[in-house]
Amino acid sequence: MRLYSYDDYQVGVGVPDGGIVRATQFLPDVPPRDRMTALIERWERLREPIADLVTGATPIDLASVRLLPPQPHPGLLIAAPVNYRRHQQEMGGESGVYPGMVVHTIETYAGFVKASSSIVGPDDAIELPFEDRRVDHEAELGVVIGATASRVHRDRAMDYVFGYVPLLDITLRGDEDRSYRKSFDTFTPIGPAIVTRDAVPGADALDFRLTVNGDIRQRANTRDLIYGISRLVELYSAAMTLHAGDIIATGTPEGVGPISPGDEVVLRIDEVGELRMPVTLRKALTVNRQDQPAIRGLS
Numbered sequence: 001m002r003l004y005s006y007d008d009y010q011v012g013v014g015v016p017d018g019g020i021v022r023a024t025q026f027l028p029d030v031p032p033r034d035r036m037t038a039l040i041e042r043w044e045r046l047r048e049p050i051a052d053l054v055t056g057a058t059p060i061d062l063a064s065v066r067l068l069p070p071q072p073h074p075g076l077l078i079a080a081p082v083n084y085r086r087h088q089q090e091m092g093g094e095s096g097v098y099p100g101m102v103v104h105t106i107e108t109y110a111g112f113v114k115a116s117s118s119i120v121g122p123d124d125a126i127e128l129p130f131e132d133r134r135v136d137h138e139a140e141l142g143v144v145i146g147a148t149a150s151r152v153h154r155d156r157a158m159d160y161v162f163g164y165v166p167l168l169d170i171t172l173r174g175d176e177d178r179s180y181r182k183s184f185d186t187f188t189p190i191g192p193a194i195v196t197r198d199a200v201p202g203a204d205a206l207d208f209r210l211t212v213n214g215d216i217r218q219r220a221n222t223r224d225l226i227y228g229i230s231r232l233v234e235l236y237s238a239a240m241t242l243h244a245g246d247i248i249a250t251g252t253p254e255g256v257g258p259i260s261p262g263d264e265v266v267l268r269i270d271e272v273g274e275l276r277m278p279v280t281l282r283k284a285l286t287v288n289r290q291d292q293p294a295i296r297g298l299s
């Protein structure tokens, strides 16, 4: 099934012809941004009634709603650094993104946390905070956790995976810490829907590609992940308890590159979906600009 968040944090399920059927009525009274987490936590009980709903209901047209990030408020958004070999090669070396720097892989770096406030959805835009600094696209498969996972062995890890979502790990290049450079508002677009695990049996060998203004920049397959989905769940759950609704960004393949205002970035992952995001410059600062010339949009 495909699960959406829309309008005022309603949750809904996709129907085959492309519409949505509202499912919020199945949920208890939780803060609206936590509804998708509540749905995931109750999925074993709700899966059947929601499937029944789809067969009888009149769907809402997708074009008539404002799509939100399908999981607007994960407790944890953790990401895999350098989890494809050819991405390692393009980052270091003479002509790399960071020339001369020795770049290791996930086997060394393990993971980093992005602010969950950086998440936006398919009806938003990627907002560049600087006019004069490089910001890159990173195409990634997002994994949504389905149940509390602590010290889970890789052989059982898939039991804790709820589903998948197209995810962009937008990244400011520079000397700041990763957690800062990748956590600006709008730097984690996800969507349009979370696709449940049962609908993506081949998640370990998915083709995906990213275009900018129609030009292919990244094309890869998840079989080339250094740490696949099961090992990522094992690695992160060994360190920190994962909870329903948490998201793992599995890492980007080679082909990362800069984006500019006016661009359109499209990430398409087989069986999971297509995420289409415009790029804008963050609205200009009107006060105190002289104090922080490099940062736009301070209030």
Ligand code: MN
Residues within 6 Å of the ligand: 079, 080, 081, 138, 140, 169, 249, 251, 252
């Ligand atoms: Mn990344």
